[in-house]
Amino acid sequence: LFADGCVHQDVLKRPRKGRATAGSPALVVGLSVVDRGHLEKLRTFLGSTHAITEREAQESMPAKKDGEAIHSGPAVFFRVRSKGLCAALTSYGIVSKAIRVPVPDLARSRDFWRGMIDGDGSIGVCESGGHTYSQVRLAGQNLLLVTFGDFLRRNGFSSLTPYKGASVWVIGTTAASADAIIRFLYKDAGVARDRKMLRAQHSIQQLDKQ
Secondary structure, X not given: OXXXXXXXXXXXXXXXXXXXXXXXXXXXXXXEHHHHHHHHHHHHHHOOOOOEEEEOOEEEOOOOOOOOOXXXXXXXXXXXXXXXXXXXXXXXXXXXXXXXXXXXXXXXXXXXXXXXXXXXXXXEEEEEOOEEEEEEEEEEOHHHHHHHHHHHHHOOOOOOOOEEOOOOEXXXXXXXXXXXXXXXXXXXXXXXXXXXXXXXXXXXXXXXHO
């Protein structure tokens, strides 16, 4: 939810006289269409019957002047209105603002950071010198990535420093360090995005064979 969701506050139409009034807050979550199953799991967990809607691939305005248009593939969205749910999520830092920082309880949770890798990260491989190595990365706001680096350091991993990618900040590592982080986040995990879990399990199995 922290990676792919937000709490959206609708603003009702302004009457002829007086101020515009706010509508009920809603949790909105959007995923790639290939991850529809994960959204269905969320809907089931919440006990909701709200529809999951689909959107075709589209191009949006470039993030910077004279930049390239941003292409997004087919997506699915789940939207549910609940003041109680949205108030709880907001208290954990899940808002619609540009800057998000997890509250301390989340920042100490491996489940939270596994969810961030599921949403805004990647688990894959890279090649160097004729060898193939595991790779794990997380993209996002610099402050969020610094918090992830602090979490890893507190749990005995080498210090990682975010760097500026083509359009966003990135933090990550490869080889044995990546394998260890993947194992720490995904080993015996109860909940994870299916396709990320499959990649993590492959890395864990290779590590266990060594």
